[in-house]
Amino acid sequence: MDIKRVAGAFVSLFFPAECRICAQFLEPLNRTFICEDCWNKVKWLRPPYCSKCSKPLSLPGISQGLPSLVCLECQKNHPHFKKVFVPTLYEGVIREAIHLLKYEGKVGVLRGIKRVMEIYFTHNHLLFSRLDLVVPVPLHRRRLRERGFNQAELLARIIARYFNLKLVKDNLKRIRSTRSQTELNKEERRKNVKGAFKVKDKIPFRDKAVLLVDDVYTTGATVGEIAKVLKRAGAKEIYVFTLARAC
Ligand SMILES: [Zn+2]
Numbered sequence: 627m628d629i630k631r632v633a634g635a636f637v638s639l640f641f642p643a644e645c646r647i648c649a650q651f652l653e654p655l656n657r658t659f660i661c662e663d664c665w666n667k668v669k670w671l672r673p674p675y676c677s678k679c680s681k682p683l684s685l686p687g688i689s690q691g692l693p694s695l696v697c698l699e700c701q702k703n704h705p706h707f708k709k710v711f712v713p714t715l716y717e718g719v720i721r722e723a724i725h726l727l728k729y730e731g732k733v734g735v736l737r738g739i740k741r742v743m744e745i746y747f748t749h750n751h752l753l754f755s756r757l758d759l760v761v762p763v764p765l766h767r768r769r770l771r772e773r774g775f776n777q778a779e780l781l782a783r784i785i786a787r788y789f790n791l792k793l794v795k796d797n798l799k800r801i802r803s804t805r806s807q808t809e810l811n812k813e814e815r816r817k818n819v820k821g822a823f824k825v826k827d828k829i830p831f832r833d834k835a836v837l838l839v840d841d842v843y844t845t846g847a848t849v850g851e852i853a854k855v856l857k858r859a860g861a862k863e864i865y866v867f868t869l870a871r872a873c
Pocket residue numbers: 645646647648649650660661662663664665
């Protein structure tokens with residue numbers, strides 16, 4: 627144990643950190659900023675939901691996901707991706723965890739996020755078996771410099787390691803700095819990201835089944851645009867993983 631860790635343990639013994647959600651004291655070894663009780667309240671995405679974009683559907687009486695269930699939007703727009711894998715809803719603990727990571731730079735929270743992802747992977751192992759590459763949604767270099775890391779890449783690394791897949795991160799570029807999508811509606815989001823991404827070298831994507839990774843799926847504008855670009859670069863199939871889904 628190095629001196630920093632000893633000092634850290636000492637500090638947390640006498641000044642225990644509080645859970646950022648419920649304010650109860652954290653166990654000294656918990657470095658995720660969130661307590662176990664709160665982590666256990668993850669809101670999992672439950673069926674029924676769209677088999678393409680995973681949008682939760684309100685169909686009274688149907689409690690099991692039907693493989694053929696496709697939402698009206700996907701029926702109309704034919705997204706360029708085949709399917710969105712998403713374990714949780716963008717609410718409660720996961721929303722807080724993503725905020726801690728993205729806006730406060732608390733990377734320790736990734737340990738908790740990783741556990742949530744691994745629970746999902748153990749139950750959905752087969753879904754990932756046909757993939758070749760993992761590609762994080764890139765940040766523009768200016769945003770990357772401000773934040774110091776790309777949260778999508780941190781999630782992509784967890785997936786690549788878990789499934790022993792190749793991570794390709796420097797071959798897809800965000801060439802235009804886009805406005806934050808937060809305040810925009812669906813149509814504005816689509817326009818905002820149009821033409822914002824470029825593939826540097828097509829060869830690594832040719833005939834590959836690609837998993838595109840982001841933190842949150844909101845309208846699907848960003849991943850939809852990237853899926854189109856990767857398809858044009860010769861990718862065979864595009865799948866999407868986001869940690870959470872906003873609905
Ligand atoms: Zn808590």
